[in-house]
Amino acid sequence: MVSIPARAVNLTRQLVAITIVLPDAEGAVRGGELTCTVRLQPSPASLTYTVHLTYRHGLRPKVTVIDPPVLELHPDAEALPHVYPGDELCLYYPGEWKHHMLLATTILPWTTEWLLHYELWLIIGYWAGGGDTHATGGPVHYRPNRGA
Amino acid sequence: MHTVEQMDTMEEMLSMLLDGAVETLDISPHLHRLAVDKYEEVGTWLAEHGTPDWRIYPQGSFRLGTVVRPNTPTGEYDIDLVCWLPIAKESTTQAELKERVGRMLHAFVRFKHRQGHGDGPASCESTRRCWTLNYPDDGFHLDVLPTIPDADLPPTGILLTDKQLRLWQHSNPIGYATWFQQQSQLDRRLVEAKRHANVADVPDWQARSTLQRVVQILKWHAILYFADDTDHRPPSILITTLAARAYLGESDLFAATRAVMDRMNAYVENRHGQFWVPNPAHEDENFADKWNEYPERRKAFLRWHNDLAVLLDELVHLQHKGLPALAARMSESFTVDAVQRSFQRLAERRTTEVKTGKLHMATGGLLTTTAAGPRIPRHTFHGQHPRPRG
Numbered sequence: 001m002v003s004i005p006a007r008a009v010n011l012t013r014q015l016v017a018i019t020i021v022l023p024d025a026e027g028a029v030r031g032g033e034l035t036c037t038v039r040l041q042p043s044p045a046s047l048t049y050t051v052h053l054t055y056r057h058g059l060r061p062k063v064t065v066i067d068p069p070v071l072e073l074h075p076d077a078e079a080l081p082h083v084y085p086g087d088e089l090c091l092y093y094p095g096e097w098k099h100h101m102l103l104a105t106t107i108l109p110w111t112t113e114w115l116l117h118y119e120l121w122l123i124i125g126y127w128a129g130g131g132d133t134h135a136t137g138g139p140v141h142y143r144p145n146r147g148a
Numbered sequence: 149m150h151t152v153e154q155m156d157t158m159e160e161m162l163s164m165l166l167d168g169a170v171e172t173l174d175i176s177p178h179l180h181r182l183a184v185d186k187y188e189e190v191g192t193w194l195a196e197h198g199t200p201d202w203r204i205y206p207q208g209s210f211r212l213g214t215v216v217r218p219n220t221p222t223g224e225y226d227i228d229l230v231c232w233l234p235i236a237k238e239s240t241t242q243a244e245l246k247e248r249v250g251r252m253l254h255a256f257v258r259f260k261h262r263q264g265h266g267d268g269p270a271s272c273e274s275t276r277r278c279w280t281l282n283y284p285d286d287g288f289h290l291d292v293l294p295t296i297p298d299a300d301l302p303p304t305g306i307l308l309t310d311k312q313l314r315l316w317q318h319s320n321p322i323g324y325a326t327w328f329q330q331q332s333q334l335d336r337r338l339v340e341a342k343r344h345a346n347v348a349d350v351p352d353w354q355a356r357s358t359l360q361r362v363v364q365i366l367k368w369h370a371i372l373y374f375a376d377d378t379d380h381r382p383p384s385i386l387i388t389t390l391a392a393r394a395y396l397g398e399s400d401l402f403a404a405t406r407a408v409m410d411r412m413n414a415y416v417e418n419r420h421g422q423f424w425v426p427n428p429a430h431e432d433e434n435f436a437d438k439w440n441e442y443p444e445r446r447k448a449f450l451r452w453h454n455d456l457a458v459l460l461d462e463l464v465h466l467q468h469k470g471l472p473a474l475a476a477r478m479s480e481s482f483t484v485d486a487v488q489r490s491f492q493r494l495a496e497r498r499t500t501e502v503k504t505g506k507l508h509m510a511t512g513g514l515l516t517t518t519a520a521g522p523r524i525p526r527h528t529f530h531g532q533h534p535r536p537r538g
Contacts, residue, residue, distance in 0.1 A: 039512070042514065042515050043155065044155070044467055072472075093530045105525070109525070110525075112515060115513075119472060120495040123472055123488070123491045124492050128499060131527075131530055
């Protein structure tokens with residue numbers, strides 16, 4: 001039996017916290033997994049993005065944009081910046097997010113910030129949101145930061 | 149004062165983006181200082197070489213703080229100066245006045261050349277009623293306009309020659325600048341900021357007023373709109389005067405620009421069948437006099453005014469359409485580079501705000517520095533897609 005690491009925030013509490021910050025969030029906790037859909041508009045001129053979040057204790061929270069279904073690329077780019085395979089948003093450096101933190105006050109604000117910088121990237125052609133990048137040559141190996 | 153601190157609404161966002169764009173076309177503080185040094189050097193030299201009572205001072209957009217870089221191949225700034233000689237109009241002619249100033253300026257250029265420091269004007273050329281001192285390496289030239297006192301309008305009224313060097317024309321650039329500054333100060337926030345901050349020693353260019361920025365936006369749009377038809381471009385002084393008359397003290401740049409656009413045409417008077425936009429510092433001078441001679445210039449003005457008003461409306465309606473759509477529309481009507489740099493500045497600003505803990509997420513995911521939603525914790529965007537998307 002997998003034990004839930006100590007101090008992890010209960011998934012229902014995570015969802016409640018999300019709906020406090022984003023009242024129109026729709027989500028559920030089933031079979032040890034939190035799934036949630038939120039709509040985010042990072043600036044008044046920005047598109048409203050529909051974002052899907054899934055999270056299971058022991059794994060990293062997984063964030064993808066589901067609407068628009070395909071995120072456009074800058075004409076000079078071959079891939080989105082700051083994503084994992086499958087265009088899963090890459091929001092923090094391993095270790096920066098820990099499971100005692102609320103998704104509502106970390107992952108979701110980082111997502112809306114990612115979306116703002118994504119739109120700006122389409123215009124200016126470089127990522128101005130800071131952060132570092134993996135080497136682009138090989139596959140990305142990510143080890144969930146268990147119990148950190 | 150146009151301090152853009154928040155962008156929670158579309159209007160605030162447009163204010164920030166337009167401000168950031170027009171700032172890149174404004175004269176830089178460094179160049180401003182250099183230009184002042186250069187004309188003060190001319191003034192000092194004149195005083196030390198036999199004409200101690202001549203005065204050299206700025207006029208026009210440099211004095212008003214409404215400079216916009218011209219879209220000429222060199223992008224050189226024109227800096228307009230008055231050279232004032234305290235002599236009566238009865239004791240000189242227009243041609244003689246111009247020659248007299250020209251002799252002294254040529255002597256100054258020779259003096260600087262002999263000094264050999266390489267910091268003097270490259271040349272002094274006659275351009276219609278002015279003398280132009282060229283500083284090509286510095287990116288500007290000084291247009292020196294010979295003038296004498298206007299006995300009918302002391303102390304700041306001046307007389308200058310017409311383009312044919314035949315008649316005297318009245319002008320009052322100091323009086324005009326005083327009026328323009330008073331209009332700027334209809335914005336109470338500007339007055340408050342000056343009272344509280346220690347800005348007595350801060351030169352004007354470090355904090356442009358909302359009105360200065362409005363005028364820069366209008367001039368910038370007109371420069372590009374009439375890029376291939378400069379004869380029909382409305383004179384800067386006409387745009388500036390109508391805008392300043394129409395300004396009622398709005399602090400927000402975008403709101404002020406729209407309000408000014410809505411009202412400015414109402415300040416074109418009809419005096420005995422003539423279109424008339426009086427110089428606020430000299431009622432008899434009509435900034436719209438050419439409209440009576442060339443009706444197509446007025447039509448061109450109205451067409452430009454309408455198109456800019458439509459553009460401003462369109463920008464507001466790009467709410468929710470995505471920043472790239474907004475950038476594309478702005479770039480169609482304004483300089484692409486300036487728009488790009490403004491978006492870069494926005495991106496850098498937001499990044500700094502996260503680092504300093506000032507950015508929050510409000511309802512709907514809006515990033516804001518004002519609302520009380522969760523603060524964005526510091527973090528590092530990580531990772532890049534390993535393979536191009538196929």
